[in-house]
Amino acid sequence: MAKKRYLVEFGTGVDVHGMDVSKAAAKALRDAISHCCMVGLTEYAGLKDLSEQISLDIVIACPHKEKLDVEKALSGLPAYKHMNVKVVDGGMEIDGMDLPGAPGGRTIVVVNAGITVWVDA
Numbered sequence: 296m297a298k299k300r301y302l303v304e305f306g307t308g309v310d311v312h313g314m315d316v317s318k319a320a321a322k323a324l325r326d327a328i329s330h331c332c333m334v335g336l337t338e339y340a341g342l343k344d345l346s347e348q349i350s351l352d353i354v355i356a357c358p359h360k361e362k363l364d365v366e367k368a369l370s371g372l373p374a375y376k377h378m379n380v381k382v383v384d385g386g387m388e389i390d391g392m393d394l395p396g397a398p399g400g401r402t403i404v405v406v407n408a409g410i411t412v413w414v415d416a
Contacts, residue, residue: 356407
């Protein structure tokens, strides 16, 4: 069965003191998914089991992509069975403030995420 795009959403996540790209990616994905309510899939399209009947294409853009723990990043999303994840170079690092004992020092890490929801047509 062919799939069609239903929704494209974006989010941004930041780790201010830890320089943890996985934590920032999880925030970016939660930011993206929390801006939408896919009520049309059940009320209009009549889908019964969203975890089976939709799929997600996820793009995570972060600095130091080799440090990203994808499972940790996805932990804040609903448990959809069909998720394809692509990690690309992106995001940014910004000079922050000195905070004694902070594991990331002065560096603030920013991660961007995009989620495309596909539905069986």
